[in-house]
Amino acid sequence: xxxxxxxxxxxxxxxxxxxxxxxxxxxxxxxxxxxxxxxxxxxxxxxxxxxxxxxxxxxxxxxxxxxxxxxxxxxxxxxxxxxxxxxxxxxxxxxxxxxxxxxxxxxxxxxxxxxxxxxxxxxxxxxxxxxxxxxxxxxxxxxxxx
Numbered sequence: 001x002x003x004x005x006x007x008x009x010x011x012x013x014x015x016x017x018x019x020x021x022x023x024x025x026x027x028x029x030x031x032x033x034x035x036x037x038x039x040x041x042x043x044x045x046x047x048x049x050x051x052x053x054x055x056x057x058x059x060x061x062x063x064x065x066x067x068x069x070x071x072x073x074x075x076x077x078x079x080x081x082x083x084x085x086x087x088x089x090x091x092x093x094x095x096x097x098x099x100x101x102x103x104x105x106x107x108x109x110x111x112x113x114x115x116x117x118x119x120x121x122x123x124x125x126x127x128x129x130x131x132x133x134x135x136x137x138x139x140x141x142x143x144x145x146x
Contacts, residue, residue: 004072006114008102012088014143015048018106021081031076032112038069041101041115044085052139060133062121067096074111082106089140092132096120 019040027033032040049056056064077083088100097119103112120129121136 004070006070006072006100006116008086008100008114009088009090010086012090012100012144013086014089014140015044015051015087017044017047017085017087019043019083019085021077021079021083023079026079031078032081034071037071037103037113037115040083040085040103041117044101045087045099045117048087052143054136054139056119059121060135062123062130062133064097064119064121067118067120069115069117071113071115073113075105077103077105077112083112089144091141092137095129095131097132097136 021032022036025032025036025040027036046056049059054060082105083103084106086102086104088102089097090100092098099117099119101115101117103115104110105112121132122128123130
């Protein structure tokens with residue numbers, strides 16, 4: 001079995017968001033379930049972009065869609081663990097925003113999971129991806145906190 005290997009670009013961090021594992025996030029193995037992890041990632045990603053006045057539904061005139069998602073699990077999280085999700089966005093190339101997220105335990109800094117999401121900005125009239133607008137690139141560049 002080939003495992004996903006994701007290199008988290010710490011120098012491209014734009015936001016850190018605290019979250020707590022809820023009871024409803026637990027799966028039958030009594031740890032954070034995959035579906036809940038994806039929801040936590042989405043929450044943190046939305047908060048990161050909102051902090052830059054770049055809501056996912058209107059990034060300078062374009063909504064975004066998720067093209068793909070990869071997750072590498074590194075340890076377990078359980079209720080009521082306090083987590084931090086760091087969101088990193090390297091300089092966009094072409095028509096995709098590649099967003100990395102690292103979830104870690106807030107107290108020990110132990111990594112729970114690393115994820116990569118590719119998002120496309122879509123022209124609503126054609127339904128086709130567009131180049132990432134320069135104002136989006138500039139907002140991301142100014143936000144990187146390393």
